[in-house]
Amino acid sequence: MEIVSSIxxxxxxxxxxxxxxLILLTGERSRNLREAWTILAAVLxxxxxxSMVPSILDNKILEYTLVSISPGLLIQFKVDALGLFFGITASFLWIITSFYSIGYMRSLKEHAxxxxxxCFAVALSATMGVAFSANMFTTFLFYEIITICxxxxxxxxxxxxxxxxxxxxxxYLLGTxxxxxxxxxxxxxxIAGTLDFSNxxxxxEAAEKVGNTFVTVIFVLYMAGIAKAAMMPFHSWLPAAMVAPTPVSALLHAVAVxxxxxxxxxxxxxHIFGINLLRELGLGTALAYFASFTIVVASIVALKQDNLKRRLAYSTISQLSYVILGVALLxxxxxxxxxxHIVLHAFGKITLFFTAGAIxxxxxxxxxxxxxxxxxxxxxxxxxxTLGALSMIGIPPLGGFLSKWYIGTGAIEAGQLPIVLVLITSTILNACYFLPIVYAAFFKAPSGIHHAASHAPAEPFTVKSGTHENLDILAVPLMVSSSGTPSLCAESHNKNPRANSGTLSAPQAAKDENGGIHEAPPLMLGPLMLTATAALVLFFYPSVFLNLARLVVAGVTGGN
Known part of the structure; x- marks a missing residue:
């Protein structure tokens, strides 16, 4: 591959x-300007x-060295197919999340x-830093920045x-x-004298110098030290973090952390161990079974959760172990x-949390x-x-089916039939914790009036007059993000004592008391229906992401 220097x-x-x-300098003096910086940066x-896609698809690698600390120790960036894949996913979802966050924070009159x-902006910079890192030193540096910010x-x-x-x-994250x-x-x-990633x-080669046991110890240290992957037993930080506002939950699950x-x-x-070394030591198989354990156990725990955000948190713990399982099969x-699965899960899960805040x-x-x-x-x-749930379960023609199909095929190629059984079991468990929600929503009698007016006396705050109009800005990203796979969850109870309270206007309250449909206005519903349709389109036309994924595979398997 040709390496091209690029800024x-x-x-x-x-x-x-x-x-x-700019956001810090603008502060509360002009909310519109402050939020304009957020949107402008996300789009840019x-x-x-x-703009880097054509070069990568043309088998080029974009590289830039920022600082040389010592020989073999650089803060350096290199954009390859895998990094670009993650970069596209995170940067696009930041645009959506930015709009959503503005609507959410304004609607609830959140403080700070x-x-x-x-902090959101810094987190996305650090995420790009991880995506485009050329070596493990740079990766570790930005990995830690994400945790702190x-x-x-x-x-x-x-x-x-x-x-x-x-x-x-x-x-959990900083300690590990x-x-x-x-x-x-x-x-x-x-051992190796370098931290530069290699296909x-x-x-x-360096493994021969120190022996298989020492290499195995290093592998275990890496896996234990990447708690952000939420693989058991280093997972409990994720459900605990669901106390955060919905946009943060979306950031944790789908965009960055x-x-x-x-x-x-x-x-x-x-790129640290390589396919051949892991096959020789049997470490890939061991990692695959650890991931399988997380997939099944987290799904079982999800079944017991009544709070939607906690159920979705355990769903994420399970679902993202598919990524680890797939790469471990080698x-x-x-x-x-x-x-x-990185991108297919991202779109589905972020829509779940977007819907959580809207609901x-x-x-x-x-x-x-x-x-x-x-x-x-x-x-x-x-x-x-419903469409999002079906995608998470892995039912065609929703996008989530594609990644599970490839992983299942890979398990058969590797001769790992027990892994195929894990995938089947997980699919059944996914259906068990998602489909009852669909059934209850559509086929059970209402347990009470669901709209905000009925909760005004009991909640720390209630929806002010005009809230349905304010939700338009919150709804647009909800609909756009569903192009990956749309779905629903509910926001944790906001106990912030600083949140302002209010009441529905008399006309709106009267309308609510009469029952009927209480959806968002057309500005929200139109894009929602379009992106729900796009979830099907992604299943039939995944070529851009598949081409990048195949470039990743070609690089590490010697296909190029």
Missing amino acids: KPVSAIAVSLVAAL KFGIVV QTRFFM TFPLVAHKETPEAIKGARRYIT SVAFQLVAVILTYN QGILN VKTGVFVVVKVVL TASSITGSVM YVAAHKTNISELDGIGKEMPFTMTAF
Whole structure:
């Protein structure tokens, strides 16, 4: 492959850092300007990332060295097919999440919005840094920045529960990365003399110097040190972090944090150790069975959750272990499925959390047991949820089927029939924790009036007059993101004492008391239906992402 020097990787990282500074300087003086910086940076970042696609598809690699600390130790960026795949996913979803966040924060009159948008921007810069890292040193640096700048987002509500969840969040992520991942990085550098990613694996040749046992120890240190991947037993930080506002949950699950974790696992497997070394040591098979354990157990735990956000959290723990499972099987098909699942899960899960916030603001519902009959009041929203659920289950013609198909094919190619049984079991469990929600929403009698008016006396705040209009800005990204796979969840109860309260206007309250459909206005519903249709289109036309995934496979298997 031809290596081309380019400033584009650094530009993609820097644009949201500049935006973070502008957001901080603007502050509360002009909310519109502050939020305009967020949107502008998101669009520019995505444009820069997309501009690199032709070069990568032309078998070129874009490279830029920022700082040379010592021989073999650089802060360097290199855009290859895998990094671009992740970069496209994260940068596009940041645009959607930015619009959603503005609508959400304004509708609920959240406090500390400047801090929120600033930390969000820094988190996306760090995510791009991980995506485009040329070596493990640069990866580790930006991995840690993500942890630090998302801590205030998890603790945003500043309630005792939020502070407790944020402490667990940073203890798990920072503790494991320093105690295990950093040690593994240092050992890798001492053994190989470099941390630059290689398609054959940095340790592939160096392993002969230190022996198989030592290499196995390093592998275990890496896996234990990447807690962002939420593989058991290092998973409990993720459900605890669900105390955060819905846009933060979307960031954790679909855009930055957990996706960064599984992305780094893929990089370590393919470019630190390499396929041949892992096959020789049997470490790929061991990792596949650890991932399988997480897939099944997390799905069982999800069945017991009544709170929708917690159920979705355990769903994420299970679903993202598919990425680890696929790459651990070390076949062309399974690696393709692993990479594809990064984007297919991202669109589906972010729509689940977007819908969570919309449902919470409009209906103040957080638990599955409260959603009986809500499909009659919100038929379009629950139809979108149904499509998203089917995609997570892996039923065609929804996008989620594709990644599971490739992983299953890879398991057969690897002769791992027990893994095929794990996939079947997981699919059944997915159906068991998603489909009852669909059934209850559409076929059970309403347990009570679902809209916000009925909750005004009991909630810390209620929806103000004009809220349905304000939700338009929140709805647009909800619909666009569903192009990956749309779905639903409910927002955790906002216990922030600073949230302003209000009541529905008399005409709106009267309308609600009469029952009927309580969907968002056409500006929300139109894009929602379009993106629900796009979920089907992604199943039939996944060529851009598949081409990038195949380039990844070709690079690590010697296909190029």
